[in-house]
Amino acid sequence: MTALRSGFRGDINGLRAWAVLAVVFYHFGLSSAAGGFVGVDVFFVISGFLMTGIIVRGLAESNFSVLSFYLARARRIIPALLVVAIGVLVLGWFLLMPSEYQTLGKHARDSVLFSSNLRYLGEAGYFDAASEQKWLLHTWSLSVEWQFYLLYPLLLLAVSRLFGVRWLLLAVLILFLVSLCWSAWLSFNEPEQAFFTLSSRAWQMAAGGLVYGWSTSARAVTSRPALCWLGLFIICVSTLQFDSGLSWPLPWSLLPVGGAAMVIAANARTWALTSYPMQWIGDRSYSIYLWHWPVVVILAYFERSDSVGWTLAGIIWACVLGHLSFRFIEEPGRHHLGVYGRPKSIVGLVGLLAITASAAQVIRKQDFPWRLPDAVAQMEQEKSNHPERLTACTEGDETCVFGSGPVRAVLIGDSHAGAVADVVQAAVNSTGEGSVLFRGHAGCLIVFGARKDGDTGRACQAVQDWVAGDLPRIHPHVPAILVLRTSAYVFGDSPGETNQLSGRPEYYFSRRYDAPSAAFLQEFRERYLETVCSIAKTRPLYIVRPVPEMPVDVPNALARDILIGRQRDIGIDMQRYQTRHEFVRSLQNEARDSCNVQLLDPVPLLCQEEYCPGAIDNKPLYYDDDHLSLRGSELLAPMFRSVFQGTTR
Incomplete structure (x- = not known):
């Protein structure tokens, strides 16, 4: 009980490392981690546990402030996210064709406004760009989490005011059951909506909240290493045996969610969680998560995704960027925004968000064709040659x-x-x-x-x-x-x-x-x-x-060849x-x-x-790959x- 209230949990930090490694290995195409997307589900459980603890303790002690809660989350999330968004916009200026750059502007705007999950849900149609052409696709999960952060404290605060603190965990249980049932229906009838929306993911975060409720009971005082190892085993099996063809989130995400809940409930300091490498990765898990996907997209852009050497280099580079982001953006941003106090922090964060979102919106509306050679813009027109x-x-x-x-x-x-x-x-x-x-x-x-x-x-x-x-x-x-x-x-x-x-x-x-x-x-x-x-x-x-069928999107590939000065034949x-x-x-x-x-x-x-x-004669016969x-x-x-x-x- 004391460990839970003292603040930092090394085992949870280590679980973050497991989650981010699963996602990174999956996105970089390691066949042994075909189910690595379960790392996102693990992150959701962790968030639910930690946020429930902060809110319930604050309400029980009558010192909870919704505004302070929002500000603490913003200091943690926004600075590094803005740097990533700006970074990919700068890269896109040199690498992307006009319509691609406009799309990136739209995605960057929605990412920093935490609505990108809804954007990508709306783009789940047949003719939309492949996932590896969406530089900020991974921010959908941040949007879901932020939406949870906005609504969850309001829900618990309302329950506390209307019925009392003792009913808070019952409210979490009801949220869990309602969202679980809704997610089950969507998973089989509207799978894209089930994947991207808060309503069908809230049960995973509520599961973390239920673990917090259990952890405050007398039964939870003792550390349970066996339960921890069982939870890690379930997460490993999910990562190694699942693949993207499964119905998701339900029923299969019950396994990694259950595994994460077991690890957190066990409260065990095992080497698999608390060793230095896992703590190092856990500390940097957010920044690594932010930067790894743009690196994946860059490898795909230069058609190096199938190279083992380039994949290994990409994973290392994602960790390096994550470390630099943690060291020079995430940690200083959280510290300095905390020192400035609430009013200045709010003004600073809102101002940075507004500037970045406005710049992204300008890019969304203006294609800046003069930034690229004329031949590239002409090649882009081939994508509309249908x-x-x-x-x-x-x-x-x-x-x-x-x-x-x-x-x-x-x-x-x-x-x-x-x-x-x-x-x-x-x-x-x-x-x-x-x-x-x-x-x-x-x-x-x-x-x-x-x-x-x-x-x-x-x-x-x-x-x-x-x-x-x-x-x-x-x-x-x-x-x-x-x-x-x-x-x-x-x-x-x-x-x-x-x-x-x-x-x-x-x-x-x-x-x-x-x-x-x-x-x-x-x-x-x-x-x-x-x-x-x-x-x-x-x-x-x-x-x-x-x-x-061609192995690449033909107009895109030819345009990129022009940009990087590459000569080759495209065909099979x-x-x-x-x-x-x-x-x-x-x-x-x-x-x-x-x-x-x-x-x-x-x-x-x-x-x-x-x-x-x-x-x-360098004239595409296809307007995409097939x-x-x-x-x-x-x-x-x-x-x-x-x-x-x-x-x-």
Whole structure:
């Protein structure tokens, strides 16, 4: 009891080290730490324990001040955060294309205003930048914590005033149960919201509050090393065995949250927590956390993430930056702001926040194109080199019509279909006036019975229903063209991508699969053939073979090559293409043989001998890593014209 009230807890400081190391190893791509994201959950439990202690003790002793509580948290968090935000804005001035820099300004503004979790929740859509292009993505957890700091003391203060101090821990228990149930529902129905919002994370911090309540009882006086080791074991297992494909936060985060609660409740001074290295890292855990992600992004920017040597150097550099931040920003800032007293501290912190947020907002509104070579700005325009109505037609709920006149083709699929809509319409016009009816959705697998959670899954279900129910009745005998990025839905992302699951099916049928097992592939085969054969019964059906996928975002990579003076070819060899798409191509062959489906192969038009380039004469054929640009899709014009000239390739 005395140890708890005396202030510093070495075991909790060591637990911070465990948490930050898990997160750092995970973000730097160490395969052995595939579940290192659990470190954030551990941090939330620690925060809940410490904040509950501060608030409950203050209320019990009738000396708690909400303003002092806020100011103490601000002195701890804001100075180092502002330096990181300013640092990445300075780096972005030299490294980022105009639209990327504007996005960074928006993210920096929301990070220092502690609303970045809501920003990233809103950006969880299909067309948004990959995570490793978001320099301040990790600040979502700081925003959640700050929102907790703002509301939690007000809740406990209200309970104390209305019902008395003895009811405080009951209020924490109710908060825990309500948030836990809400988080469980969101985890299975709105997973992005479950991940990013305070309401679905509050139970983790309330769990720390319950541990504090237990720790004040007589039963908690004795140190329990065995309980501590059990908690550390659970956290280790979670870090080593979990991966990003799990439903999160619930049910799986119960394990690391429970493990953290055990470690804190044990109040044990074991070497795994109180040794000098763990205390050193624990002291600097906040600053290391702040700086490690920008280092990860820099490695990704220069395409060094797959290098073991660069990864090790990145981890070391993150720790060095964390130490410098702790030594020269975090500690002095906390000390000096404390010496200045409350009024000056408040004015200073608010002023620094306002200046940084205002600067970030200016960057958000102004792209400053003159800071970069003209060739870089021209290359950025290639990212918009796609059909003008691509986003509207692949993220809405209605059909789109390209061109005018009678409908002469029905184009169905995902965003890959939307990317070629203009060239299909041009192919129609090459043999007479007509239009193309498009129906699809970004990220949608048009296979009957395929399911996916979230908004994309619901939108895709509507498209599947339209294909099954409406398509057979409209525009009879008009050919249908099916374009899908099927391999990604079966096997996850292609090498080099960062915004999809790797090695894990995106959709499921009877049950979820963690890998494309033989049972899943057989189920997929049956449903795929059922779907395409059903379409082919009522009209000619043309299926486009998989488009080669590039290992990098082509316009971004070419622009960065210009900035750093690098010369290289971007593309993939034919062996890589064949390996990636072997299953889908064989499945399409089976559909051709059993359903009288016609196949359209883009490979002869996009590839040269045994190599598929991402650019020709430094002009991108893709507007990202896997979607053809208008320039690239125009190469497929002969293939699509063959549909309307009575021949196929």
